[in-house]
Amino acid sequence: MSVSSPARYVGGEVNSVMKTLTPGMVRFAMCFPDVYEIGMSHLGIQILYDMFNRYDDVWCERVYSPWLDLDKIMREKKIPLFALESQEPVKNFDFLGITLQYEMCYTNVLQVLDLSGIPLLAKDRTEEDPIVIGGGPCSYNPEPIAEFFDLFYIGEGETAYRKLLDVYKEVKEKGGSRQEFLLRAAREVPGMYVPSLYEVSYKEDGTIASFVPTKEGVPAKITKEIVMDLDNAPYPEKPVVPFIRATQDRVVLEIQRGCIRGCRFCQAGQLYRPVREKSLETLKHYATTMLDSTGQEEISLSSLSSSDYSHLEELVDFLMTTCQEKKVNISLPSLRIDAFSLDVMGKVQDVKKSSLTFAPEAGSQRLRNVINKGLTEEVILKGAGLAFEGGWSRVKLYFMLGLPFETEEDIRGIAELSNKIAALYYEVVPKEKRNGPVQIVSSTSFFIPKPFTPFQWAPMCTKEQFLDKAALTKQAVREQLNQKRIK
Ligand code: SF4
Known part of the structure; x- marks a missing residue:
């Protein structure tokens, strides 16, 4: 049996940190629940990995989602998920910190827990299991995944982790339980949300009706943690250098x-x-x-x-x-x-002048105003004109389909704006100066309503609606004069 890209799992990269275990040292497994090449490209993990490893009493190691080939072998041979640096099972660590960058990784979180041999639900975990802590942007809206986590860190990681680790060490030295630690964390450390200490009830439509702490001293409202002085916040001087090409290398x-x-x-x-x-x-x-x-x-x-x-x-x-x-x-x-x-x-x-990118997000000025994208057609055309005169001939445009209040006209606007930019090239660049034909690459992604945005309660289109909108976009492009120049 073989696995693709074994370098994903061996550790030992330049600037990765090895430590000798000392009594009382806290072991923290920092997980990006996606494949190594994506996880290694993430700045937040590099910042926290560096910050934790500057503490003498903490050893932070990394763990990523194994690719399907290794996942299969690990299950067949009963090999538990391990951290890269020590190659030791994640289950033996004090903490498993999982960064939640996008909702599509939620199934990978379950894979990581399952392969580690850690019960999926927080209520089934024992004193032998690591404390599973979630962080990152999705932890701002933790309720949909609350049952799988012991603790959420809401906000920027640089601020409250030292305090959290100190509380953990104190509780451990006194022989306290994980529940005692979680209670103290919720009471004493800002930004911590311990789902097991709250009673949450829901309305019929799935929104929250009430959210009440069940223990005294546990905050009714959790405030996000932010770093105000970025100059003095930790930042890695020696980031880990991947062995294989990462997405952002x-x-x-x-x-x-x-x-x-x-x-x-x-x-x-x-x-x-x-x-x-x-x-x-x-x-x-x-x-x-x-x-x-x-x-x-x-x-x-x-x-x-x-x-x-x-x-x-x-x-x-x-x-x-x-x-x-x-x-x-x-x-x-x-x-x-x-x-x-x-x-x-x-x-x-x-x-070589590679392509330039604009993100108008919506095809018409009306819809750009609706979404508050402060980018007018005039500004886009002016920027494109300057770019063409400066020798660029490729433009990338990013749009979204399915935005609230979108009409057919707005979708057609995507094709029309692409066409206007293509036409502009032939207007502003004289024939003898043209660097080949112009190329406009317009890409459309689908709008997903996100928590804490003004559009958080806007509906999301169904798959069929999205596909219809995509078909209309393509059709509209085919109706344009410069359709051959638009991809
Ligand atoms: S609000 Fe978001 S989309 Fe708009 S410019 Fe800032 S980062 Fe970009």
Whole structure:
């Protein structure tokens, strides 16, 4: 029997952390419930892994969802799920922390628990089992999965974990039970939600009717934890370098958290409020240190909307000098397309001008107003025009189908806007200067209502409705003059 990509499971990567176990050391298994290449691309795990391992009394290891081939072998041979660093069963750890980034990974959470030999339901777990703790954006709306978790950490992980670990150590030293620990965590550590300490009743439509703590001192309302001073928050100087190509195989420099815009469908825009920037000095330090400690050949700026970072110009200037010396590429996602961004992108994409991306999200101005996407057709066409004049000939457009209040007209608008941009290329670029034919790639994903957004109670389309909308989009593209240039 063989498994594909065994490097997913062996650990030992550059900058991964090995420790010698000492009495009282807390063992934390940090799980991204998806395959290694995706999990290793996640910044939040790198931040927490680094933060935990700076504590002398904690050893944090990583665990990912095994691919189907290894899953099958593990079940046949009764091999329990193990952490990458020590290769020891997750079941022996004090904590299993699972980051919940998207709802589609919920079945993987069950796979991880099942393969680890940990009872799926929190109520069936004993003193021998790790405390299963959920975090990440989906934990802001924990109720649908509450039965599977002992504890949820609501908010940004940098703030309350040290306190939680101290409470755990105190309870353990006194020989206390897991229930005692959970009660103290709920009472003493901000941002903790222990489902077993609440009675939740539901209305007929599935929404919550009441949510009442069952023990004294347990908060009736849990407030999300946020880091206000990002400059002094932990950030990895030595991120782990995967052995095999990860989905995001580069150094990631988080420049700010939060977004100043308020698109009504966007969960990240709501959850990560308020906007917090890192200083230029901090970013220069981390950029240099991380490139030196990893040997990576690319650095990417991470934020929800990089154009809104107030020192972007100075940062890009610094990176261009540093990266030229080190022969490192710079990647700048999430930029608004304006003259400054195009200038910067022109410099960093010096060899071949790859495609530019706009995210109008909706085809008509009416629907863009409904979703509060502050991007007008005028701005899109102006940006595209500047890009075409600057030598780009490929544009990617992102849209959503099934948004609230969408009509057929809005769907047709997707094709019409794509067509207008294609036509613009031939208007602004003279024949002799054209870099081949223009190519517009318009992609549509389906709207999913997300908790804590203004659209949280909007209905989601059925599969059939979505497929009809997709068919209408394609049909509308075929009716356009420049249909051959639109994919
Ligand atoms: S979609 Fe982008 S710009 Fe809009 S709120 Fe979300 S992160 Fe911000």
